[in-house]
Amino acid sequence: MSVFDYKVAELHQQLHKKELSVSDLVAESFKRIEQVDEKVQAFLTLNEEQARETAKAFDEKLNTDDRKGLLFGMPIGVKDNIVTKGLRTTCASKILENFNPIYDAAVVQKLHQAETITIGKLNMDEFAMGSSTENSHFQKTRNPWNLETVPGGSSGGSAAAVAAGEVLFSLGSDTGGSIRQPASFCGVVGLKPTYGRVSRFGLVAFASSLDQIGPITRTVEDNAYLLQAISGIDPMDSTSANVEVPNFVEALTGNIKGLKIAVPKEYLGEGVSESVRKSVLDALKVLEKQGAVWEEVSLPHSKYALSTYYLLSSSEASANLSRFDGVRYGYRSENAENLLDLYKNTRAEGFGDEVKRRIMLGTFALSSGYYDAYYKKAQKVRTLIKKDFDDVFEKYDVIIGPTTPTPAFKIGENIDDPMTMYVNDILTIPVNLAGVPGISVPCGFDSGLPLGLQIIGKHFDEATIYRVAHVFEQSTNYHKQKPEL
Amino acid sequence: MSRISIDQVKHVANLARLAITEKEAEMFTKQLDAIITFAEQLNELDTDNVQPTYHVLEMKNVLREDVPQKGLPREEVLKNVPKHQDGQIKVPATF
Numbered sequence: 001m002s003v004f005d006y007k008v009a010e011l012h013q014q015l016h017k018k019e020l021s022v023s024d025l026v027a028e029s030f031k032r033i034e035q036v037d038e039k040v041q042a043f044l045t046l047n048e049e050q051a052r053e054t055a056k057a058f059d060e061k062l063n064t065d066d067r068k069g070l071l072f073g074m075p076i077g078v079k080d081n082i083v084t085k086g087l088r089t090t091c092a093s094k095i096l097e098n099f100n101p102i103y104d105a106a107v108v109q110k111l112h113q114a115e116t117i118t119i120g121k122l123n124m125d126e127f128a129m130g131s132s133t134e135n136s137h138f139q140k141t142r143n144p145w146n147l148e149t150v151p152g153g154s155s156g157g158s159a160a161a162v163a164a165g166e167v168l169f170s171l172g173s174d175t176g177g178s179i180r181q182p183a184s185f186c187g188v189v190g191l192k193p194t195y196g197r198v199s200r201f202g203l204v205a206f207a208s209s210l211d212q213i214g215p216i217t218r219t220v221e222d223n224a225y226l227l228q229a230i231s232g233i234d235p236m237d238s239t240s241a242n243v244e245v246p247n248f249v250e251a252l253t254g255n256i257k258g259l260k261i262a263v264p265k266e267y268l269g270e271g272v273s274e275s276v277r278k279s280v281l282d283a284l285k286v287l288e289k290q291g292a293v294w295e296e297v298s299l300p301h302s303k304y305a306l307s308t309y310y311l312l313s314s315s316e317a318s319a320n321l322s323r324f325d326g327v328r329y330g331y332r333s334e335n336a337e338n339l340l341d342l343y344k345n346t347r348a349e350g351f352g353d354e355v356k357r358r359i360m361l362g363t364f365a366l367s368s369g370y371y372d373a374y375y376k377k378a379q380k381v382r383t384l385i386k387k388d389f390d391d392v393f394e395k396y397d398v399i400i401g402p403t404t405p406t407p408a409f410k411i412g413e414n415i416d417d418p419m420t421m422y423v424n425d426i427l428t429i430p431v432n433l434a435g436v437p438g439i440s441v442p443c444g445f446d447s448g449l450p451l452g453l454q455i456i457g458k459h460f461d462e463a464t465i466y467r468v469a470h471v472f473e474q475s476t477n478y479h480k481q482k483p484e485l
Numbered sequence: 486m487s488r489i490s491i492d493q494v495k496h497v498a499n500l501a502r503l504a505i506t507e508k509e510a511e512m513f514t515k516q517l518d519a520i521i522t523f524a525e526q527l528n529e530l531d532t533d534n535v536q537p538t539y540h541v542l543e544m545k546n547v548l549r550e551d552v553p554q555k556g557l558p559r560e561e562v563l564k565n566v567p568k569h570q571d572g573q574i575k576v577p578a579t580f
Contacts, residue, residue: 342576356509363501
């Protein structure tokens with residue numbers, strides 16, 4: 001048994017009773033990474049020297065000072081699009097191959113306050129564009145449950161590292177499903193918070209109106225602890241919301257009697273595999289037994305979410321990624337006679353195909369003569385999609401469906417066909433467009449590959465999501481199963 | 486009929502400041518055409534009286550006091566600059 005099979009609260013107790021040291025926890029991380037990361041390939045950069053030093057200092061503190069937060073000394077992995085001062089941050093792109101940030105993201109500052117220990121930076125699809133982590137410039141992360149299959153994406157490294165026991169927990173980012181989909185594929189718990197719950201300061205922007213940072217953990221309780229640590233308004237992010245942050249762990253009451261669940265018929269329809277459908281229906285039975293009631297509803301504009309998402313997210317990306325020009329930071333082309341060629345060649349040599357494709361799509365959608373037909377149209381449809389959610393949440397507490405239409409697919413299976421790859425995200429994308437929070441929790445297996453249950457809540461009501469997810473987790477054994485590596 | 490021509494793709498690449506080869510232009514023409522054709526399903530919806538959503542939260546302008554602050558130290562700024570000389574960023578000829 002690994003120490004990472006314990007929950008945060010249990011490890012905290014063990015530290016307190018001196019049954020365990022922070023150095024032990026950090027050593028466990030690096031030992032496991034040495035054992036399995038050659039296979040899993042979750043990490044892009046390790047922070048070993050610094051982490052071990054910090055652990056030593058924390059152990060001294062452990063002996064002298066009793067006022068330690070719950071996350072004190074806990075080893076964490078951070079997705080490589082979240083900037084870490086002095087620790088290479090690449091977004092899995094050649095264009096940022098040697099980028100060493102000169103500041104910490106707001107969430108990283110919060111982790112420092114909570115005294116977690118950063119073990120390293122985790123692989124992802126380049127600039128978070130993708131659903132399989134195959135778009136990384138550096139390496140292909142593999143699913144710990146089956147090394148032939150993808151871990152999902154774009155936070156594939158973040159989910160795989162937690163599933164493989166290389167860290168206790170990690171941070172990912174979610175623009176269209178990039179936390180929930182890999183969490184589902186890797187059999188771990190991943191939450192996309194409400195838009196505005198967590199500061200985006202220092203998250204390298206992909207689509208600013210959709211991006212959110214969120215926690216990936218082994219249990220719902222740990223997820224609530226980690227969200228608690230990173231939430232709250234930030235003067236450096238004007239889109240972070242001025243709303244109260246409740247105590248998420250106190251919300252885990254174990255009681256869902258009378259809870260009203262909406263199950264959208266569109267989420268169990270065409271394209272959703274039989275094993276996935278069955279796992280969701282079984283999960284609903286489990287929740288029913290605990291006193292919840294569920295009814296079928298409709299989110300009638302669901303089928304338009306994918307188009308809306310690709311137009312809006314690519315448009316925003318084309319603007320956000322214009323900062324990569326080879327002048328102030330990052331890769332610079334050697335083949336340029338003049339400034340214009342420097343921009344063009346730097347970007348041509350520095351970006352991968354998927355990133356280029358989305359920059360092209362976004363530039364097209366925003367270009368003169370097409371703006372109203374594509375970009376503005378998509379923003380209007382976004383209003384309709386959001387209204388679908390608002391209407392359902394007038395009568396129901398949560399919406400439940402699968403996280404993904406199928407379990408993890410094979411490496412290489414979808415990489416040549418962008419449209420097939422995009423369809424992976426049809427059940428997670430609407431949540432980002434509406435700005436509401438959503439979680440994926442393990443709810444079964446198909447041929448040895450994990451399946452995920454998606455629980456979606458009202459704006460800023462992560463507490464109810466956690467309460468439902470926790471009851472489900474405590475009533476089932478899926479989260480106790482571990483991949484063999 | 487295709488929605489986007491290879492010349493349009495080259496024009497967009499120029500707007501996006503991306504050098505592309507002839508082969509890439511062909512590939513992007515095909516792929517963007519497929520994506521845009523799919524995206525035209527949005528025209529099934531009547532959105533004449535629908536307001537666009539720029540932002541999901543109801544937020545007004547977020548303002549702060551205009552307090553002067555020191556900028557970043559020059560050596561910090563230059564840490565990630567690929568080419569610099571005498572404390573200044575170096576680029577090739579503008580024209």
